[in-house]
Amino acid sequence: MKTVSLESAVAMIPDGASVMIGGFMGVGTPECLMDELARQGKRDLTVIANDSATPGCGIGKLIDAGVVGRLVASHIGLNPQTQKKMIEGEIAVELVPQGTLIERIRAAGCGLGGVLTPTGVGTTVEEGKTRLDVDGRDYLLETALAADFALVQAMMSDYQGNLVYALTARNFNPVIAMAAKTVIANVEHIVPVGVIAPDHVVTPAVLVDYLIAHR
Structure with a gap:
């Protein structure tokens, strides 16, 4: 695990990359990373997340700035900008039932x-998917969903990169941290090793590639 500046972390994400982003309507989303992705003018990203938040909030900032080329999410109902850009063909949107979405991500991580x-x-x-009969009940085969990068928000990390989350801000962050090639974590507090008890660690340091160092 390395500690890097916000600017350097975002500079590693190329145009066209697939990026998983934690959060539920902006709660648990690394806002500083959203701001920097927009500032650096990234383009054509495939964003995989629960939702696109609202205009000016969380992933909504990326929608507003034209960063997103494709969105894989469970709903876009609270972001009229996402809806508008989808209808106008500026963004490709794949809507996936929420439970299915997170299980596809979890499958990739496992x-x-x-x-x-x-x-x-x-x-x-069901269109375009395989249907299987298991003990007389029909199921759809949903393939695993991985990404090039995962951007997570945590309440606390030690200097090795072990992460702890705050209440419901935990949401999808631990799962996406398992399903991406490169994990970048923004944390509110970095503490010495040993301050976080081992059984309180949610995302172990072995999964975290970079921590954001704030000035």
Whole structure:
């Protein structure tokens, strides 16, 4: 694990990369990374996240700035900008049921090829997918979902990169940290090794590649 500046961390993300971002309507989203992605003018990113938040908040900042070329999310209902850009063809949007989305990500993190779910059987969600019968019940095969980068927000880290989250701000952050090639974590507090008890660690340091060093 290395400690890097915000600017250097975002500079590592090339145009066209796939990026998982933690958060639920902006809660648990690394806002400083959103700001810097917009400032550096990144383009054509595939963003994988629960939602696109709202205009001017969280991932909504990336939508506003034209950073996102494709969005894989469970809903966009609270961001009219995302809806507008989807309708106008500026952003490709893949809507995935929330439970299915997180399980696809979890599968990638665990080295699985995918998961079986009854969600979407007999609906438009089924189009182009494999249906399997297991003990007389139909399931869809949903393939694993990985990314080039995961951007996570944590409450605390030690100097090795072990992460602890704050209440519901934890949400999808631990799962996406398992499913990306490179994990960049923004934390509110960096403490000496030993301050965080081993059984309080949620994301172990072995999964974290970079910590953001704030001035």
